[in-house]
Amino acid sequence: MATLIGRSGAGDDLIRKLHDMGVSRSCTTIKQVMERRDAIDRIIALERERQERLLEREMKMLRSGMKKYKLLDPLLFFSKNKKSEEYLKRIDHLQANRDAIIENSLLYLYREKDILDRLTREYRSELKGYYGELLVLDTLERLSDDYYVLSDVRLTREFGHKFDGKMLKSARVDHVVVGRKGVYCIETKNWNLKWKNEDRPTPGEQARRASYLLYRYLKYTCNIPGVRVMSIVLYTNTTVKGKEDFVRFLRHEDFPAYLEARQEILSDEDVKKIVECLKDRDIRFDDTLPEKDDEREEAAADLKLVENASGGEMT
Numbered sequence: 001m002a003t004l005i006g007r008s009g010a011g012d013d014l015i016r017k018l019h020d021m022g023v024s025r026s027c028t029t030i031k032q033v034m035e036r037r038d039a040i041d042r043i044i045a046l047e048r049e050r051q052e053r054l055l056e057r058e059m060k061m062l063r064s065g066m067k068k069y070k071l072l073d074p075l076l077f078f079s080k081n082k083k084s085e086e087y088l089k090r091i092d093h094l095q096a097n098r099d100a101i102i103e104n105s106l107l108y109l110y111r112e113k114d115i116l117d118r119l120t121r122e123y124r125s126e127l128k129g130y131y132g133e134l135l136v137l138d139t140l141e142r143l144s145d146d147y148y149v150l151s152d153v154r155l156t157r158e159f160g161h162k163f164d165g166k167m168l169k170s171a172r173v174d175h176v177v178v179g180r181k182g183v184y185c186i187e188t189k190n191w192n193l194k195w196k197n198e199d200r201p202t203p204g205e206q207a208r209r210a211s212y213l214l215y216r217y218l219k220y221t222c223n224i225p226g227v228r229v230m231s232i233v234l235y236t237n238t239t240v241k242g243k244e245d246f247v248r249f250l251r252h253e254d255f256p257a258y259l260e261a262r263q264e265i266l267s268d269e270d271v272k273k274i275v276e277c278l279k280d281r282d283i284r285f286d287d288t289l290p291e292k293d294d295e296r297e298e299a300a301a302d303l304k305l306v307e308n309a310s311g312g313e314m315t
Contacts, residue, residue: 001141001142001143001144001145002140002141002142002143002144002145002147002148002149002177003145003147003148003149004137004140004141004149004151005148005149005150005151005275005278005279005281006150006151006152006153006281007137007151007152008130008133008134008137008151008152009133009151009152009172009174010126010129010130010132010133010174011029011030011130011133011134012152013126014030014123014126014127014130015027015028015029015030015033017123017126018033018115018119021115022108022111022112022115023036023112023115023116024036024112030127030130033116033119034119036116037116037117037119040109040112040113040116041113043109044106044109044110044113047105047106047109048102048106051101051102051105051106052102055094055098055101055102058094059091059094059095062087062090062091062094063087063091065083065087066084066087066088066091128190129188129190131190132188132189132190132236132237133151133174133175133188133190135190135236135252136174136175136186136188136234136236136252137149137151137175139234139252139253139255139256140175140177140186140255142256143177143179143256143259146179146180146268146271147177147178147179148177148178148179148271148275149175149176149177149178150175150176150178150275150278150279150281151174151175151281152172152173152174152281153172153173153175153176153214153278153281153283154170154171154172154173154281154282154283155170155171155172155173155210155213155214155217155283155285156169156170156283156284156285157169157170157213157216157284157285157286157287158284158285158286158288159286159288163209163212164205164208164209166201166209168209168212168213170213171206171209171210171213171214172210173185173186173187173210173214174186174187174188175188176214176278177259178271178274178275178278179259179266179271180264180265180266180267180268180271181259181262181263181264181265181266182228182229182230182262182265182266183214183218183227183228183229183230183266183274184229184230184232184259185207185210185211185214185229185230185231185232186207186232186233186234187203187204187206187207187210187231187232187233187234188233188234188235188236188252189203189233189234189235189236190235190236190237202244203233203235204231204233204244204247204249205244207231207232207233207247208231208244208246208247210231211229211230211231212229214229215227215228215229216287217277217283217285217287218274218277219287220287221277221285221286221287222273222274222277224270224273224274224277227266227270227274228265230248231246231247231248232247232248232250232255233247233248233249233250234250234251234252234255235249235250235251235252236251236252
């Protein structure tokens with residue numbers, strides 16, 4: 001079994017969003033959220049019973065206090081306000097507004113129920129992304145124990161520069177697989193139609209950008225020269241096969257066989273050093289090159305190395 005570090009980024013994002021909207025913070029996984037959605041009606045019923053018991057207990061205490069002050073009030077002739085009357089008014093208020101008081105105490109659960117009822121409709125794409133990452137993570141976990149799988153790795157550079165004609169400063173990687181057979185930057189997609197979103201990079205572009213940023217970090221900040229970072233897109237439920245230069249598109253269950261066929265290119269020491277550099281998973285770095293005449297040529301060579309590591313045009 002591979003060593004897992006981190007968990008699904010799509011799931012964590014959705015959990016944070018649901019917490020902000022009012023879903024119980026006791027739910028820290030999507031599984032717990034779905035279980036709470038199925039149980040929310042029972043939770044509301046139990047909380048209503050609890051609030052009724054609390055109300056009964058308060059009224060019992062008020063009646064006891066009222067009996068006590070009925071005896072004391074005649075003796076406290078100098079007091080303008082009769083305590084027994086105050087207790088009686090409070091009891092009358094609770095009896096008259098009993099249902100409204102209980103329902104008002106349940107408002108937060110009604111709001112949560114509404115959010116949970118809308119979960120599979122309004123957050124369908126987020127849930128699909130999460131379930132896709134779980135499928136991929138399950139596949140990656142079955143790799144041999146000399147592999148490391150780091151999930152939800154975030155890379156941010158101090159200074160961005162253009163890559164493929166677009167500014168590149170940060171990237172978020174679904175999974176990074178590290179072993180003696182190299183470093184694999186994996187983008188997970190759980191989709192069943194062709195990519196049509198013109199406002200966002202394609203899955204292949206996302207993988208290439210993240211791979212290049214990861215390569216720069218490992219080379220210039222971690223001082224691991226010559227490391228190769230392969231761009232991989234793993235899809236889970238589609239018959240539409242991606243095709244982009246320098247990116248390998250695979251079904252998630254085919255990745256172990258693809259990995260098995262590759263040659264070993266890293267030593268155990270290199271693997272441990274790379275994992276150590278990535279284990280925090282939220283990485284900020286400055287890979288600014290020293291000023292020199294061939295800086296542009298070196299950057300171009302870096303890009304070529306990353307592209308060549310993926311084996312050229314792949315489908």
